[in-house]
Amino acid sequence: MKTTFPTDFLWGGALAANQVEGAYNVEGKGLSTSDYQPRGLMFPPSERAEGEFNLKDVAIDFYHRYPEDIALFAEMGFKTLRTSIAWTRIYPNGDEETPNEAGLAFYDALFDELLKYGIEPLITLSHYEMPYNLTKEYGGWGDRRVIEFFERYATTVFNRYQHKVKYWLTFNEINVSLFSSFTGLGIADGLSWQQRYQAIHHQLVASARVVKACHRIIPGAKIGNMVAAMPYYPLTCNPDDLIEAQRKEREWLFFFDVQARGEYPSHIQRRFKEKNVQLEITPQDREDLRETVDFLSFSYYMSSCASADPHQQQTTGNILKMISNPYLKASEWGWQIDPAGLRHLLNQLWDRYQKPLFIVENGLGAKDKIEADGSIKDDYRIAYLNDHLVQVHEAIADGVNVLGYTAWGPIDIISASTSEMSKRYGFIYVDRDDHGEGTLQRSRKKSFAWYQQVIASRGEALVRGGKNDQ
Numbered sequence: 001m002k003t004t005f006p007t008d009f010l011w012g013g014a015l016a017a018n019q020v021e022g023a024y025n026v027e028g029k030g031l032s033t034s035d036y037q038p039r040g041l042m043f044p045p046s047e048r049a050e051g052e053f054n055l056k057d058v059a060i061d062f063y064h065r066y067p068e069d070i071a072l073f074a075e076m077g078f079k080t081l082r083t084s085i086a087w088t089r090i091y092p093n094g095d096e097e098t099p100n101e102a103g104l105a106f107y108d109a110l111f112d113e114l115l116k117y118g119i120e121p122l123i124t125l126s127h128y129e130m131p132y133n134l135t136k137e138y139g140g141w142g143d144r145r146v147i148e149f150f151e152r153y154a155t156t157v158f159n160r161y162q163h164k165v166k167y168w169l170t171f172n173e174i175n176v177s178l179f180s181s182f183t184g185l186g187i188a189d190g191l192s193w194q195q196r197y198q199a200i201h202h203q204l205v206a207s208a209r210v211v212k213a214c215h216r217i218i219p220g221a222k223i224g225n226m227v228a229a230m231p232y233y234p235l236t237c238n239p240d241d242l243i244e245a246q247r248k249e250r251e252w253l254f255f256f257d258v259q260a261r262g263e264y265p266s267h268i269q270r271r272f273k274e275k276n277v278q279l280e281i282t283p284q285d286r287e288d289l290r291e292t293v294d295f296l297s298f299s300y301y302m303s304s305c306a307s308a309d310p311h312q313q314q315t316t317g318n319i320l321k322m323i324s325n326p327y328l329k330a331s332e333w334g335w336q337i338d339p340a341g342l343r344h345l346l347n348q349l350w351d352r353y354q355k356p357l358f359i360v361e362n363g364l365g366a367k368d369k370i371e372a373d374g375s376i377k378d379d380y381r382i383a384y385l386n387d388h389l390v391q392v393h394e395a396i397a398d399g400v401n402v403l404g405y406t407a408w409g410p411i412d413i414i415s416a417s418t419s420e421m422s423k424r425y426g427f428i429y430v431d432r433d434d435h436g437e438g439t440l441q442r443s444r445k446k447s448f449a450w451y452q453q454v455i456a457s458r459g460e461a462l463v464r465g466g467k468n469d470q
């Protein structure tokens, strides 16, 4: 069977403002939660000491170098680029009445540059950052007023970019709020389950409200949600392990349930009871939640096992903990590589919701070696992406509606969880190290030509051969 993808399949790459732009305090930009996490989102916030080093302050200087980078994406044949708007460039403190024109102008220019090459912008409204001021003055998403601030910000950018951006996402990996409260909710750790789910509720209402605003302001647009998806296999065929796997998956499926179906699923009630959670949900909230997303998007990096035995040893993912699967290998960072898990996931979500799906993050973080001639032979990255894309094709053949695939970090960026430069995902190498040394010069890795060929051939260049893709 040939691996040909649909003609309108959206091939591309995905970035996030705080991991690429740098220019963290220019042209009126306010400080964001990410600016207070110099060591990465697995770590709690730290006050910025004068002169303290934060790799993200400059990141890869995309703010000034985006024309060069976009030209390279166009050379690879990208149909879409996912990136985010930094809320703090538009509303530096989050609670102003009027937006910062310089910030709006920056994204105008960025989107124009993409459109010049026929690259469709896919824009995340909030990717792991919010104005720091909102966390200090309001307690982040714990405060209902933040819903209105977010709506104001979203409405501003919908109005401004209505003729440029047709694909939108609300919150990046919204379920991460369950595990990292500062990153997801702008609230320092130590939250009770009651406080955590109440803040998540505010976020879910905010998401639904901006979906409504998007539908009103840009009738032709499509707006989706975004969840960090992780399939769980029962560690053994003990039925208790299966029940545990179902329980673990429902932790993140809950977010799809609300955003795709427009109401809280029945299974969450049991969890709320066990955790003593009684949410304050107004009739207006229920009404707002009914506005559902047009498509469902997710990141997929790894799968895990689930065991009813509480003594089973756990290893780390970036935020989510995992139990090792003896059938899988892992990346240098311990993330278990599971291409078939992606096919399973796509089928599972399609069966459950019948809404189009978009894989908006997938990729391999690895240390690259520069050869004497300056080349980088990243065959490990090619193998990872090849095997995942073959499984996406299998899912399409299974009947799943997949809109597109954006590889994470098509150019090397600062990693989110540990703020490293040496954990590289790119097809394009950036000369910068973990200490901030380097020229920031860009160069093509071996995977650059490979992805270019995959896109040009609509997937026919992919190599098949795994057990599940005959």
Ligand code: BG6
Residues within 6 Å of the ligand: 016, 019, 128, 172, 173, 228, 299, 318, 361, 365, 408, 414, 415, 416, 417, 418, 423
């Ligand atoms: C996702 C995030 O969790 O994983 C990205 O949405 C992040 O922001 C990506 O970069 C990979 O994680 P990391 O820690 O390797 O950068």
